[in-house]
Amino acid sequence: MTGEQVFEETIAKDQRVEPRDWMPDGYRKTMIRQIAQHAHSEIIGMQPEGAWITRAPTLRRKAILLAKVQDEAGHGLYLYSAAETLGADRGDLTRRLIDGRQKYSSIFNYPTLTFADVGVIGWLVDGAAICNQVPLCRSSYGPYARAMIRICKEESFHQRQGYELLMTMMRGTAAQREMVQDATDRWWWPSLMMFGPPDDESPNSAQSMAWKIKRHSNDDLRQRFVDMSVPQAEALGVTLPDPALRWNADREHYDFGEIDWVEFKRVISGGGPMNAERIAHRRRADEDGAWVREAAAAHAAKRAKVGAA
Amino acid sequence: MSDEIRHEWPLFEVFVRAKRGLNHVHVGSLRAADHPMALHHARDLYTRRNEGVSIWVVRSDDVVSSGPDDKDAFFAPSGDKAYRHPTYYSIPDSVPHI
Numbered sequence: 001m002t003g004e005q006v007f008e009e010t011i012a013k014d015q016r017v018e019p020r021d022w023m024p025d026g027y028r029k030t031m032i033r034q035i036a037q038h039a040h041s042e043i044i045g046m047q048p049e050g051a052w053i054t055r056a057p058t059l060r061r062k063a064i065l066l067a068k069v070q071d072e073a074g075h076g077l078y079l080y081s082a083a084e085t086l087g088a089d090r091g092d093l094t095r096r097l098i099d100g101r102q103k104y105s106s107i108f109n110y111p112t113l114t115f116a117d118v119g120v121i122g123w124l125v126d127g128a129a130i131c132n133q134v135p136l137c138r139s140s141y142g143p144y145a146r147a148m149i150r151i152c153k154e155e156s157f158h159q160r161q162g163y164e165l166l167m168t169m170m171r172g173t174a175a176q177r178e179m180v181q182d183a184t185d186r187w188w189w190p191s192l193m194m195f196g197p198p199d200d201e202s203p204n205s206a207q208s209m210a211w212k213i214k215r216h217s218n219d220d221l222r223q224r225f226v227d228m229s230v231p232q233a234e235a236l237g238v239t240l241p242d243p244a245l246r247w248n249a250d251r252e253h254y255d256f257g258e259i260d261w262v263e264f265k266r267v268i269s270g271g272g273p274m275n276a277e278r279i280a281h282r283r284r285a286d287e288d289g290a291w292v293r294e295a296a297a298a299h300a301a302k303r304a305k306v307g308a309a
Numbered sequence: 310m311s312d313e314i315r316h317e318w319p320l321f322e323v324f325v326r327a328k329r330g331l332n333h334v335h336v337g338s339l340r341a342a343d344h345p346m347a348l349h350h351a352r353d354l355y356t357r358r359n360e361g362v363s364i365w366v367v368r369s370d371d372v373v374s375s376g377p378d379d380k381d382a383f384f385a386p387s388g389d390k391a392y393r394h395p396t397y398y399s400i401p402d403s404v405p406h407i
Contacts, residue, residue, distance in 0.1 A: 003377070006377070018377075020374075020376055020377050021377050022377065067357075070357070071357070074353075074354055074357065077339065077354055078337055078354075081337045081338045081339060082337075084320065084338065085338075090340060143337075146337075147337070154358075293318065293342075296318070296342035296343075296346065297317045297318060297342050299342065299343075300342040300343035300346075303343065304343075
């Protein structure tokens, strides 16, 4: 059998493609692009919440937030590791991110104005991420699927800590309840945008579904997220900012309003409130860390030489 | 200048023993300047929640592996040696403990 036949059969049998297998160039390119974009999102995603670590109201919340942000770093590294199995270079991917040649999730281009944002990010942003990511545990590319399994296990803690934080604030003062509602109002629509453009405007989707890189359409996953979130909002006591949101007994799903795709396109192409700052921060971290990486490499080279002599 | 040296850290494969009595299992890879750093990074990256009691790190370029093209040469010959399996031998049901 040729490499191509093995590949086709592997996909057809729902088995996993592994790093050294033959794969179409398009499959390799799509996988690298998707994994890199995902890794960048985890790394950039450390910033909105990382900004609150020093200002967390208690030691308990500080420890939780620190662990969460550390997880995001870990998720980014699992994913860069998966991208490297396809022949991508980690440093090159970081440069592409900093140069704006590769994207990351539009959600991280919104500011975190209050501590309630930390809770709402856990609840809605991580909730949406879980909806997106659980099916990716069965993605056809083995190293990506395995990384996603680890990530999904850890995301559950992220969502629950956020929701618990919000429940605590809702039991607090009227001002705290207002903060939760305000944060919900600001994050709801951007969270829905995390699932990507509507199905009829998602050009790569059909090929990704055929290759079993992707298992559900953007709109299906978005609907699933809305259906999950409505009862959670009710239990919390907040209102989701969509007057068109109501149960549709015929469809057995919630109907919801029109997403502002103009805003989505603007934010994804660099026009969001925080795009420039997120990239500038990442660039600074990369440049400020360069001497440490160089010194460590020089030290390792010197020790290797001494050992060999 | 820093562009050249920036990504010179080699790649390491990481293996974790989840608990005593089990084998070390491959969990992923990471970049580090040397072996001690790889071990520390592996601890931070792959065992944040009691996932392991022991870690191995191995330079990726030290790993030698069979390739997909070797599949037939390596693994096909075992397919026609059914006599290596216990079910190849028919023993009457009346014979106990065998």
